[in-house]
Amino acid sequence: MASKFQGIDFYDVNGLLSEEERAVRDTVRAWVDDNLIPVIGDAYVAGKFPKQLVPGMADLGLFGANLPEEYGCAGLNNVAYGLIMQELERGDSGVRSFASVQGALVMYPIYSFGSEEQKKTWLPQMAGGKVIGCFGLTEPDYGSNPAGMITAAKETKDGWVLNGAKMWITNGSTAQVAVVWAKTGKDPYSIRGFLVPTDTKGFSAKDQKGKLSLRASDTSELVLQDVHVSKDALLPKSGGLKSPLMCLNAARYGIAWGAVGAAMACYDEAVSYAKNRVMFGKPIGGFQLQQARLAEMLTEITKAQLLCLQLGRLKDRGEVTPQQVSLAKRNNVSMATDIAREARRLLGANGILAEYQAMRHLANLESVYTYEGTHDIHTLILGQEITGLSAFN
Ligand code: TGC
Ligand code: FAD
DSSP states (O other): OOOSOOOOOTTOGGGGSOHHHHHHHHHHHHHIIIIIHHHHHHHHHHTOOOGGGHHHHHHTTOTTTTSOGGGTSOOOOHHHHHHHHHHHHHHOHHHHHHHHIIIIIIIHHHHHHSOHHHHHHHHHHHHTTSSOEEEEOOBTTBSSOGGGOOOEEEEOSSEEEEEEEEEEEETTTTOSEEEEEEESSSSGGGEEEEEEETTSTTEEEEEOOOOSSSTTSOEEEEEEEEEEEEGGGBOTTOOSTHHHHHHHHHHHHHHHHHHHHHHHHHHHHHHHHHHHOEETTEEGGGSHHHHHHHHHHHHHHHHHHHHHHHHHHHHHTTOOOHHHHHHHHHHHHHHHHHHHHHHHHHTGGGGGSTTSSHHHHHHHHHHHHHSSSOHHHHHHHHHHHHHSOOOOO
């Protein structure tokens, strides 16, 4: 069924897409309209991830969609993958987060750092949504600075013993497998990735309560107390902080696209409201102040769309740099947050209701602004790229 959403495409970005990319976007767009948008308001208010959506997402091949078909994945290019993230986040950042973590933060490291056996064991099941994963990098005292992590992995005769705690872990309580980053020595070069089945003795996950943002997503604290895993839990090709940071590049790329989707949803809602809400005898869209809001939104969305497309083309050519990804994540999430705020304001009192989308997107985007490298951290990454000088510490 065709989507009710007409899309926002002021510069004919559509014309720059291949037929396959357009088909992927349109399929996910219609699925989001029919399946996600009708349930998300209630799920958000209830503070529950709408897990009934997982089989449908798997059937469409949305998990790890840019990984190869030989492992049960869709084998799409990175632009098509980005368009999937855009459409999912047009629905809700929490649902895009679910797909990002599954694909970019769990399937990607298994694909990049795993043995052939690990890839064959885990990837098809994860692509099919039969196994859910989570990614444990952040710790209570080490958020922006993961190099300082204290979670430790000690080698034993037959495997490894892990001890430590991870904080703010998306899908933490629902996952069957956790990618846990731990130090095998003292310095950041000793960081390795481990595939830890979440039913292993000593592993526990507790949901973070009281979230006012990303409510339709599970976020948990992981505790690892003398967790014994076998030798084949180690991702053999992982080594150093560089490995988890490579995963972050993959996820940040998807977030840059996803934020455009959230902004498009807010703009679409604001335009429709502006045309229909009558005050002082005419639609509020006829007042210059509201037109200025809408003009600003359209301009920023158009710029972000072009940014994403070129970023995707660079990634497909294997030429993208982490700093280019940082620029897009930083710009697009900030842009989307501003648009969600302005859309909410344009909607007046209705703008605070879950029945409309703007407030939910705004609240969600505050998390997106913070995770995967805060806005500030991406500023410093760009500052370092420009000057050659690190301002992190
Ligand atoms: P630094 O010394 O700069 O780098 C260590 C090594 O890594 C290399 N590197 C990268 N490699 C690939 N991609 C990147 N983006 C990279 N950045 C650095 C670097 O070349 C070096 O390599 P080598 O060979 O010399 O070892 O590391 P640092 O400790 O100074 O840290 C740099 C900093 C602050 C930028 C980094 O720590 C950082 O990005 N911090 C932010 C942490 C973060 O983003 N956490 C996200 C956690 S996961 C999450 O939020 C999931 S939300 C999911 C959802 O629901 O969608
Ligand atoms: P801090 O690092 O304590 O930062 C606090 C403030 O200080 C920020 O404003 C920051 O920008 C600023 N700051 C920090 N360092 C500097 C500096 N050098 N210069 C100037 N300012 C600085 N992590 C995972 O590993 N896996 C997940 O699945 C995951 N999911 C998440 C889901 C949600 C909903 C949220 C909110 C977070 C999630 N995270 C996850 C954690 C996320 O990556 C961290 O919250 C983020 O990296 C920031 O760390 P922090 O919260 O400890 O903030």
